[in-house]
Amino acid sequence: MRTIIIGISYIFLAIISLPLYLVELVVRAINPMAAARFAQAFVRGVFNYCMFVSGCKKEIVGLDRIPQEGPVMYAANHRGFYDIILAYATTPKQTAFISKKEIKSFPVIAQWMYLLNCQFMDRDDIKQSLQVILSAIDLVKKGYSIYIAPEGTRNASEELLEFKEGSMKIALKGKCPIVPVCLHGTEEILENVLPWIHRGKIRIEYGQPIYPDQLDPETRKHLGQYVRAQVEEMYQKGKSSMN
Secondary structure, X not given: OHHHHHXXXXXXXXXXXXXXXXXXXXXXXXXXXXXXXXXXXXXXXHHHHHHHHHOEEEEEEOHHHOOXXXXXXXXXXXXXXXXXHHHHHHOOOXXXXXXXXXXXXXXXXXXXXXXXXXXXXXXXXXXXXXXXXXXXXXXXHOOOEEEEOOOOOXXXXXXXXXXXXXXXXXXXXXXXXXXXXXXXXXXXXXXXXXXXXXXXXXXEEEXXXXXXXXXXXXXXXXXXXXXXXXXXXXXXXXXXXXX
């Protein structure tokens, strides 16, 4: 039943989105940040509804740890599709997400992501991936936060994959803090129970911010490894709350 309701809601979203796209494009031409704020507020509402209908019991930890001033780079582990839904619904700052290029093929979702200044990365194209990183750095300099999963792909194992060092350039070149993000349980809502949506507990934790300019040169050189260690520690500690 949950899957059917989500399917019907998706169709309804496609219908009401058409006039909103036009409004967004007009506002975007005048004030891009205002357009992005409206888009994020709308998407946040849609995704909270989606989690409610899906039977998700949310646990949100550490929002108060996110710096109030200026943009940040969120660096998260990646468990499943509901990572995106939970993160969009909780990030307090104006945020552009970096997503895999395949998401561009999803009607409605792709258009809203465009309005949120999201970037689509082709993991098999090094040149294109570099351009996405450069675009993300430019967005940070304009005041947007960036959300990225440095593992580069969904990881269903109990140990995090290597964090791509290239993704850390967003914070290094954009001169912004990194907020480690840890997700639990999102794969149990969809990926592990395909083709149906199952209810369950999902958890997102925002860690203490990392300021690259305050780290020693050797740590900055292996910043991805350092950030991964923080997220890994959060992941292992957070397991107990999922029982």
